Amino acid sequence: MWLESLRIRGLRCLDDVTVPLTPGVTVFAGPNGAGKTSLLEAAFLLSHGRSFRSGAREALLKRGADSLSIFAELRHADSRLRRFGLGRQGARWEARMDGAGISLSELVGECAVVCFEPGSHALIAGGAEERRRYLDWGVFHVEHDFILAWRRYQRALKQRNALLRSSSTVPDAQFLPWEVELGAAASLMDQQRELYLSALRTHLMSSIEGLLPELGLVELRYRRGWAEGADLTELLAAQRGRDIARGHTTQGSHRADWSIAFDHAPLREHLSRGQEKLTALACVLAQASLYAERRGEWPVVCLDDLASELDKAHQVAVVEQLRAVGAQVLVTGTEVPEALMDGPTQVFHVEQGHLSPLL
Numbered sequence: 001m002w003l004e005s006l007r008i009r010g011l012r013c014l015d016d017v018t019v020p021l022t023p024g025v026t027v028f029a030g031p032n033g034a035g036k037t038s039l040l041e042a043a044f045l046l047s048h049g050r051s052f053r054s055g056a057r058e059a060l061l062k063r064g065a066d067s068l069s070i071f072a073e074l075r076h077a078d079s080r081l082r083r084f085g086l087g088r089q090g091a092r093w094e095a096r097m098d099g100a101g102i103s104l105s106e107l108v109g110e111c112a113v114v115c116f117e118p119g120s121h122a123l124i125a126g127g128a129e130e131r132r133r134y135l136d137w138g139v140f141h142v143e144h145d146f147i148l149a150w151r152r153y154q155r156a157l158k159q160r161n162a163l164l165r166s167s168s169t170v171p172d173a174q175f176l177p178w179e180v181e182l183g184a185a186a187s188l189m190d191q192q193r194e195l196y197l198s199a200l201r202t203h204l205m206s207s208i209e210g211l212l213p214e215l216g217l218v219e220l221r222y223r224r225g226w227a228e229g230a231d232l233t234e235l236l237a238a239q240r241g242r243d244i245a246r247g248h249t250t251q252g253s254h255r256a257d258w259s260i261a262f263d264h265a266p267l268r269e270h271l272s273r274g275q276e277k278l279t280a281l282a283c284v285l286a287q288a289s290l291y292a293e294r295r296g297e298w299p300v301v302c303l304d305d306l307a308s309e310l311d312k313a314h315q316v317a318v319v320e321q322l323r324a325v326g327a328q329v330l331v332t333g334t335e336v337p338e339a340l341m342d343g344p345t346q347v348f349h350v351e352q353g354h355l356s357p358l359l
């Protein structure tokens, strides 16, 4: 799939910007603080319903503005054209597809954008939440009923946590239905997450082979969030007292995590900062490649600040691989990366939130 155009209003320093796009590689070049990353952020928002940058959602709104909107024309590989709109008015988000209102999850399900950016190494070196988000985004796009189990789980978790924090004594019978529900939804989520990671392994091996061959074979380890072999519903009932003392549910799918181990770097601490970044990039590319295998088209791939994140050889390797599969690639940099000089590339100059085409 590729974005044919993006129109962004009221996002950070982008007041009202229209970007016509072509299927191959596009570079947004310009000085620091020009608004380049914000352009990628807009594309990513359509596909995730959140930014890849940490911080309050309010910071996305242009200072002084009370709304933001993103319109996109997206062409699928089978040549269908979809028109999307995502808007935020006050604290409310609204999504549209071809003129009709849709839910945020329907929008996210239709539009696939993956992004490698300076914060991506958190996927390897950061906390479990980032890895769970990555995993769930991937599962959501290949297993359509994952969202149903995920919603059931979130609802039951909220209810159980509210009971745990209740000031009055709550009888056990009130906990039980939520613990049964948590156990049932967690078991569905767990199966789908595990299947996804085992399918991802082949894609990860091939992207690691291209980017980090020196690290040897790669292994993906999954932890589901509660003891192996135990029944979650029984476990929750048994540790209710402890959870009341802590004020939240301490085991379950919301504590799941995964990690990567290499033959020649069995612990994360064995990786250099650059190797962490390359591993994170390999994960992003593997996810895109698995998406392409299952859905028949590559997601849009964003590479933020490519030249300062990767050495030239790795920049070339990534861009050539993405060109070869025909993915749309959106790259940012203070200059056009040398690695992109050779192939066909659309270039925009970005300055103070304004865009002008260069090539």
Ligand SMILES: Nc1ncnc2c1ncn2[C@@H]1O[C@H](COP(=O)(O)OP(=O)(O)OP(=O)(O)O)[C@@H](O)[C@H]1O
Binding pocket: 011, 012, 013, 014, 030, 031, 032, 033, 034, 035, 036, 037, 038, 039, 058, 059, 060, 061, 062, 063, 332, 334
């Ligand atoms: N809510 C906001 N309202 C208005 N301007 C904002 C807001 N949030 C950020 N900005 C400004 O918008 C610009 C956004 O920068 P962005 O990160 O997109 O730039 P960039 O071109 O990627 O920069 P760099 O090369 O330094 O990474 C910055 O100048 C920043 O100060």
